[in-house]
Amino acid sequence: MAVPSETGKVDDFPHAMMSIPNTMKALVLKAPQDLFLQEVPIPEPGPGDLLIQVKAATTCGTDLKAYRRGHPMIPMPGPLGHEYSGVVAAAGDGAPFAPGTAVMGVHSAPCRECYWCLRNQENLCESIMSTIALGSYAEYLLIPSRIARVNVFEKPKGLPFEIASLLEPLACVAQGTSLLDFTPESSVLVIGPGAIGLMFVAALRAAGVKDVTLAGRNPDRLAVGAQWGASTCHVSEIVRGDPRRFDIVIECTGQVEIWEKSVDFARRGGVVMLFGGCPSGTRASFDTRRLHYDQIALLSPFHFGTGAVRQAYEWLVHSRMDLLPLLSGARRLDESRQVFEDLEAGRGLKYVFQP
Ligand SMILES: [Zn+2]
Ligand SMILES: [Zn+2]
Structure with missing residues (x-):
């Protein structure tokens, strides 16, 4: 476990150092249309990994597709949700953020050594989807070190968690505008x-x-x-x-x-x-x-590289974009059925799970 550094902020989360339970509530997609709230073990962060307590996890069109008919990138049965922001609850040795730090991030990272990564096409990295942080519709989320190292950022205090959770879809958009x-x-x-x-x-x-x-x-x-x-x-x-x-x-x-x-x-x-x-x-x-x-x-761009994630972070932190109208309301994990019914029916744009 890393020692809290000077950058370790506890402002957003005064109980950052409280002990972590053994299990948590998490939404698990068993099969299309079959989403369950389950009690599952909380993963232990390995070297460089971050365990974050999820504060906001926004819904996404990809999740809706997975819920409707399954998705090639989302294994079933398995955890759901890939947009998130939260507070570091535990950090493996050498992890970039200390417990108590409010963070925002995306769920993937390029390897930075394959054929595509070396040709400035990180979004096409051959292993971009091999290490992913899936399962943000849960109380805790494990961020593997590969992602924690390059695609997780400290969340500025003035940025609400629910807006910070939009980093991933904004990174997709930034990949598009970069071209x-x-x-x-x-x-x-x-x-x-x-x-x-x-x-x-x-x-x-x-x-x-x-x-x-x-x-x-x-x-x-x-x-x-x-x-x-x-x-x-x-x-x-x-x-x-x-x-x-x-x-x-x-x-x-x-x-x-x-x-x-x-x-x-x-x-x-x-x-x-x-x-x-x-x-x-x-x-x-x-x-x-x-x-x-x-x-x-x-x-026809796919996904995003680290440059697009940085651009999205800049937009969220330094531009005057007001993204609040994209959010259709805060929901608890046990309201997931209604959330996905509403999304299916075209009611609302994005909901925010606050586990
Ligand atoms: Zn998304
Ligand atoms: Zn690569």
Whole structure:
């Protein structure tokens, strides 16, 4: 166990040094639609690992997909939840933070030595998903040393835990924006006003982009985008084939039909970012003439590297993004059934479990 250092803060959590029980409550996904609150052993942190007491764990589209039909990256039966913030409850030898420190982090980290990591494509690291911190819908979460070392940060005192928990989805968005060449004068269309689409709006607006349009159906979600300065419209209202309209189109629905349509909304020489992951096994087709003669570039980023995580941290800590409208309310772990029913029905954007 590490000795509390000077950076070890106890402000956010006055009982940081209290003893850790042997078991905890955790949500376990046994099979699709089968989520249970169980009493499970609390893991012991090994060298470099962190055990954090979870203060906030936000829900995510990936969790909803896993709940609906299973997910290739989320083993079942197994713990659920990958967005989190909390307070270090115990630290293995050599861990970067001492007990009592309020932290925020993501659930993966690149190896930094494989073919892709060495080519500045850490998001494609061949082992990015081999060491993950899954199970933030629980009282405690073990963060393996590989992640603790590079992708966990001290949470500034003024940043609420529930906002700090948004680091992971924001890192996905930062990976996307890092691949886009935009200026304040760029015109950008974001399709899909879910949490990710809205975070793209927030990030682009924070970067000074004046002309951001958010397209979708849900009026409450569009209203959040409008509040952040985006023009809003229904997808059917987007004018196709305007040769000078959108420099960049960002697709955030994960629907094949919208992937295909997106290509029609970019200007000649524009970029289309296909961001929303479609169900596995699906295929999309595009007009080859449009892609070639109008020189449409297609991008489809996956996950994030350490640079994107740092960018997301900067946004949370130093930008004036107000992400509170993304949060639909705080919930207890024993309310999970209702939470996922609400998410399935499109009620609310992201809920915050406060274990
Ligand atoms: Zn997520
Ligand atoms: Zn790697």
